[in-house]
Amino acid sequence: MRVVVTGGAGYIGAHVARALRLAGHEAIVVDDLRAASASRVGDLVFEKVALEDTERICGVFERYRPDGVVHLAGSASVAESVRHPEVYWDNNLRSGASLLVACARYPVRAFLFSSTAAVYGNAEVVPIREDSPLKPTTPYGASKLAFERLLHTAARAVGFRSTALRYFNAAGANPEWGVGEEHDPEEHLIPRAIEALAGGGNVQIYGNDYPTPDGTCVRDYVHVDDLADAHVRALEAENLESGRSFNVGTGRGHSVREVVETVASRLGIAPRFDFKDRRPGDPPTLIADASALGEHLDWSPRVSDLDYIVATAVDWAHRRTI
């Protein structure tokens, strides 16, 4: 298939685009580099376009006539979304809607969307199934849920297959592709822990009085290669019903404290923490029930063991600073 990968210069998109190419597809990266550098695009076909520029994005579709779209581009900082919700309505909704205009003018067969566990908010039943109540607690989660709904409606109207993948915590790096995690500012735990500990500092942990075994939040970490594999399968699926949203996670949770200890052990040093107040909107535990993805796409996490995730993230951090 010929596939437009929006946000393909980003952390997850760079992995998805390479995994698609490895599986024999043609990936066209569309990214305006607002949150990434061109170096992550490597030798992939690349169009530097902002999605909200509807005429230019339609021009890309006219030139390439893609069969599929993987839509990863977006604003993805929970904290920023609380400070500036308007950025999230604008980029996660308006830019997405602009991409849907291109899909209406130049029909594709399948459209995958990068959604998030944040659509569930403070889930009361864990592991979280896709039919759990959808009650996002942040503008980020709300913007992702709103786009899921718009997408599924548009897919019905235009006649393409839509699938949303609700990622839990993406982490790690492919050991060979040289395209690891790098956000600015970095809010994700593993790269933050590596940077703090390797630099001789302490890792800030927000809250140690949660109702969890060690008092710190529990999250479900999925290796970015497993995540990329889920995209390849979802795109290739022949008989997947349109309009479905699937969790992508492992069904296992690790506490923030445990993750920091694993990073420290990989660096060969003692863990050091600073406990801070809880952050507003942080649910105590987020663990996926990803059995639907297993059932429909025969997907299971193969490389999402925490030690391997941390090892590949540390290797990437070393390579980056060489």
Ligand SMILES: NC(=O)c1ccc[n+]([C@@H]2O[C@H](COP(=O)([O-])OP(=O)(O)OC[C@H]3O[C@@H](n4cnc5c(N)ncnc54)[C@H](O)[C@@H]3O)[C@@H](O)[C@H]2O)c1
């Ligand atoms: N990282 C995670 O753990 C996680 C978890 C759940 C969901 N997600 C979702 O996955 C997607 C990718 O996440 P990531 O961590 O790779 O983020 P990232 O910031 O590394 O990548 C996003 C990319 O999109 C590009 N972009 C943003 N807005 C654009 C626009 N309007 N036009 C063109 N390009 C634009 C950026 O330049 C960047 O390269 C995001 O949509 C995010 O919400 C990520």
